[in-house]
Amino acid sequence: MEQREISIKLLADEHWWGGRVSDGLHMPYAAEHGFQASLGGDLLANQACPLLLSNQGRYVWSEEPFDFSIQDRVLHVKNDSGAEIYCSDRHADLRGAYLAASKNHFPSSGEMPERLLFTAPQYNLWIELLYSPTQEKVLQYARDVLEHGMPAGVIMIDDNWHEPYGTWEFHSGRFPDPRGMVDELHRMGFKVMLWVCPFVSPDSLTFRQLEPTGLLLKDHSGQTAIRKWWNGYSAVLDCTHPGAVDWIHRKLRELQVRYGIDGFKFDAGDPNFYEESDRSAVPNHPNGHCEAWAKVGLPYALNEFRACWKLAGTPLVQRLKDKKHSWEGDGLGALIPDALAQGLLGYSFVCPDMIGGGEYIQFTSVANNLDAELFVRYAQCSALFPMMQFSAAPWRVLDREHLGYCVEAANLHAKLGPEIVEIAEHSARTGEPMVRHLAYEFSGQGYESISDQFLLGSRLMAAPILNKGQRSRIVFIPPGEWSGDDGAIIAGPAIIEIEVPLSRLPWYRRVD
Structure with missing residues (x-):
C-alpha cells in the first residue's frame, strides 16, 4: 500500500514524548539519544496512541499505526497503511501541542469513570489469590481491609472466578452463593468488579454454541482462530461484529442483574493476540482489534483496561502494565515515567499497577523474601496518583511498622479523594491529563x-x-x-x- 513518511529536523532543546506508554522510561526522546519504535502489533502490554508531542509546540498524529525514530537530530515517521501523517506546529509549548492534538483528534467525551475509583483504594485480588479465588477468601480479604483501618473501595475478583472462559458464570464450587457474597460486600461499603477477557475456551459448551454464529474471529484460512495466551489456548470474540458485542454485553448485564456486580476489569485484547491475516466482520489490523475490545468497556462506569489502542479522551480506566517487585527497570522506577506518558497520550484516568508489583511470575518467585521498604514506597508513590490499587495483602506480608505506613498512604489518598474527583471532572471537561x-x-x-x-x-x-x-x-x-x-x-x-x-x-x- 502507499507509504507515508515525514522527517522533522529537531529544534534546539527540543524533546518529544508519545507512542507507547511502556516506553516511558525512554521519554522524552531527545536528539542526543537515538530511539526507534513501531506502534503496529506489539504495544508492550500497555496502552499506545499514534501521537508524538514536542515541548516546542509541535505534534505528529496519524489515524493508523506508524514507525518512528530519532537519529542525527531528525525525527522520522512512516507507515505503510496509506493513512496521512499530520504534523502540526506553532502551539507554543508542550501543553499547547497536547491541547491542540486533543481538540483535533481525541476530544474528551465529557464523561469520567465511577467516582469511588478515585476516592478510595482499589483492591485487586490477583496477586493475593492468583488462580484460586473463592467466596470465603474474597470476603475475608474485605474484612481484613476494614479491620486494619483501610477505607472500603472497589474490590476486584480476578481470573478464575468463573466456569470455562467465555461462559462468564460463577464457578459453583468456588462461589456457592455469589449474590450473598456481593450483598455482604456491598454492606461493608465495597463495590465489586469481575475480571473478563475476549477469550472463549474451545472445549466448552459456550464455544460450541458460538462457533456456528460467526461471532468468533477467523484465521487466514477462514477457520476459527485458536490463539495461545498466558493461560492456554482459546478462541477469540470478534469485537468488530455487532452481534459479538451484543452477546458479551448480555452476559455482563446478566451478571449485574442476577448478582449485583458493579463493573468489570477488561483484560487482554493485546494486539499480539491477533494477526494481520485474520478475518473479521469488519476487516481490521491487530491494533484495531485491541481498540474494538476496549470499546466494549465504554458503557460501564466501573471499568479497567491494561491494553488499549487509541480511545484517548474516553472514560476508560487505564492501568499501568504489571510491574515487578523491584526498584529499578520495570518496577517502582517505571511508575512515574509511564504515568506521565499515559497522561500525554490522552489516557487521563490513570491507575498505577498493584502496590508491591503485579507481575505474578516474578512476584511469586520472591514471595518469601519481599522487600518491605519497597512495598511502602510503592504505596506512597501511588497515593497521589488518580487511583491506587492494592493486591498482595499488606497485613499479611508486612510487619506492624511497614503496614502502618501503607495504611497512612491509603488514608491520605482517601482524604484527598474529593479533590481528586474535582481534578477528574476537570479532565473530563477539558481533556487535560490528570497526571502531568x-x-x-x-x-x-x-x-x-x-x-x-x-x-x-x-x-x-x-x-x-x-x-x-x-x-x-x-x-x-x-x-x-x-x-x-x-x-x-x-x-x-x-x-x-x-x-x-x-x-x-x-x-x-x-x-x-
Missing part, C-alpha cells in the same frame, strides 16, 4: 528531564522516594508558592534538598 509532567504545566523552566516528580492536576505535586535506602532527595519547586507536607512554605522556582524518612511521602500544594 512538570514541563506540561511550567514551560521554559528546563523540567523536561524530571521523571521522579509529577503533578496531579495543576496544584498538587508529589516527589516520592524511588530508590532503596534513600532518605533524602532533591525536589524541584516550580514557580509559585507551595506548601509542603511538612508545613514548609516555599517560593519557587527553587531547588531544595529534603529529608525523607521511610514514614514520609513528600508532597506539595500550590497555594498562590
Whole structure:
C-alpha cells in the first residue's frame, strides 16, 4: 500500500514524548539519544496512541499505526497503511501541542469513570489469590481491609472466578452463593468488579454454541482462530461484529442483574493476540482489534483496561502494565515515567499497577523474601496518583511498622479523594491529563528531564522516594508558592534538598 513518511529536523532543546506508554522510561526522546519504535502489533502490554508531542509546540498524529525514530537530530515517521501523517506546529509549548492534538483528534467525551475509583483504594485480588479465588477468601480479604483501618473501595475478583472462559458464570464450587457474597460486600461499603477477557475456551459448551454464529474471529484460512495466551489456548470474540458485542454485553448485564456486580476489569485484547491475516466482520489490523475490545468497556462506569489502542479522551480506566517487585527497570522506577506518558497520550484516568508489583511470575518467585521498604514506597508513590490499587495483602506480608505506613498512604489518598474527583471532572471537561509532567504545566523552566516528580492536576505535586535506602532527595519547586507536607512554605522556582524518612511521602500544594 502507499507509504507515508515525514522527517522533522529537531529544534534546539527540543524533546518529544508519545507512542507507547511502556516506553516511558525512554521519554522524552531527545536528539542526543537515538530511539526507534513501531506502534503496529506489539504495544508492550500497555496502552499506545499514534501521537508524538514536542515541548516546542509541535505534534505528529496519524489515524493508523506508524514507525518512528530519532537519529542525527531528525525525527522520522512512516507507515505503510496509506493513512496521512499530520504534523502540526506553532502551539507554543508542550501543553499547547497536547491541547491542540486533543481538540483535533481525541476530544474528551465529557464523561469520567465511577467516582469511588478515585476516592478510595482499589483492591485487586490477583496477586493475593492468583488462580484460586473463592467466596470465603474474597470476603475475608474485605474484612481484613476494614479491620486494619483501610477505607472500603472497589474490590476486584480476578481470573478464575468463573466456569470455562467465555461462559462468564460463577464457578459453583468456588462461589456457592455469589449474590450473598456481593450483598455482604456491598454492606461493608465495597463495590465489586469481575475480571473478563475476549477469550472463549474451545472445549466448552459456550464455544460450541458460538462457533456456528460467526461471532468468533477467523484465521487466514477462514477457520476459527485458536490463539495461545498466558493461560492456554482459546478462541477469540470478534469485537468488530455487532452481534459479538451484543452477546458479551448480555452476559455482563446478566451478571449485574442476577448478582449485583458493579463493573468489570477488561483484560487482554493485546494486539499480539491477533494477526494481520485474520478475518473479521469488519476487516481490521491487530491494533484495531485491541481498540474494538476496549470499546466494549465504554458503557460501564466501573471499568479497567491494561491494553488499549487509541480511545484517548474516553472514560476508560487505564492501568499501568504489571510491574515487578523491584526498584529499578520495570518496577517502582517505571511508575512515574509511564504515568506521565499515559497522561500525554490522552489516557487521563490513570491507575498505577498493584502496590508491591503485579507481575505474578516474578512476584511469586520472591514471595518469601519481599522487600518491605519497597512495598511502602510503592504505596506512597501511588497515593497521589488518580487511583491506587492494592493486591498482595499488606497485613499479611508486612510487619506492624511497614503496614502502618501503607495504611497512612491509603488514608491520605482517601482524604484527598474529593479533590481528586474535582481534578477528574476537570479532565473530563477539558481533556487535560490528570497526571502531568512538570514541563506540561511550567514551560521554559528546563523540567523536561524530571521523571521522579509529577503533578496531579495543576496544584498538587508529589516527589516520592524511588530508590532503596534513600532518605533524602532533591525536589524541584516550580514557580509559585507551595506548601509542603511538612508545613514548609516555599517560593519557587527553587531547588531544595529534603529529608525523607521511610514514614514520609513528600508532597506539595500550590497555594498562590
